[in-house]
Amino acid sequence: MALKYSRQREAIKEFLCGRKDHPTADGVYMEVRKEFPNISLGTVYRNLTLLADLGEIARVNVGDGVDHFDPNTKLHYHFICRECGCVQDLDIDNIVNINEMANANFDGEIGGNVTYFYGICGKCKRRQRS
């Protein structure tokens, strides 16, 4: 199936690329809806999945039971706040040779790993003090 252009898909990608808060499918839906009032949630899901499969965006699992989407497909780590649920990028170097460590005395073959951090974000931390 030879992938045709669609302005909905374009708008979804456009919107996501202007964001660094890792929205969910529903978050994307709510916003893109302003430009395409009768876009359907199914279309948002389908296109997010398609873009992720094409490698143009990344699907991010931060353990809250909802998929988030990230325009940055380069390897980096995420932080999720247990208080407000926000997702942020972390500025740390890659965790080196962790896959090789895991591969030692392992029967199968390690392809990669998923790592994310949780805790309390700066905003919530400051709010707690008041």
Add this chain to the structure above:
Amino acid sequence: MALKYSRQREAIKEFLCGRKDHPTADGVYMEVRKEFPNISLGTVYRNLTLLADLGEIARVNVGDGVDHFDPNTKLHYHFICRECGCVQDLDIDNIVNINEMANANFDGEIGGNVTYFYGICGKCKRRQRS
């Protein structure tokens, strides 16, 4: 609420402790059902959640959208096969000071991290060659 004994809960824990394949709630349900034919899935969920909250078992997220449960509550790492979906324990040392690394130049406060590995398990790897 003063936690009363229940043979369903006992059976659930018993079953889980005899396992090292990290079953899901539904997997537990299917098995415990053999002993308690009219146990309900809700009871399984409620007790797994209760046992996890008590710290007697661990809830494990391996990114497949389903919660798995592990009788081993000590910190260790998991591998999930992209082929068959099986979950296995990995025998590696703790990833040292990864939280501290993340905390450096981070606004909030890192409480911990979730890390799991994926790839192809030994069984599936061997099956592919044939």
Add this chain to the structure above:
DNA sequence: ATAAAAATAATAATAATTTCTATTATTGAT
């Protein structure tokens, strides 16, 4: 043995996501 409190079974409800289908939009060829 009894009664209060907790746990259960069965079912309904919810949330995230996927699938289905009839209609619409895109595209490559005329």
Add this chain to the structure above:
DNA sequence: ATCAATAATAGAAATTATTATTATTTTTAT
């Protein structure tokens, strides 16, 4: 520009994992 093919859409229904509700049954302290 027109036309057919086929991919994409909207809207709705279906699915999956999980949680909540409620009437009934177990457990346990007296």
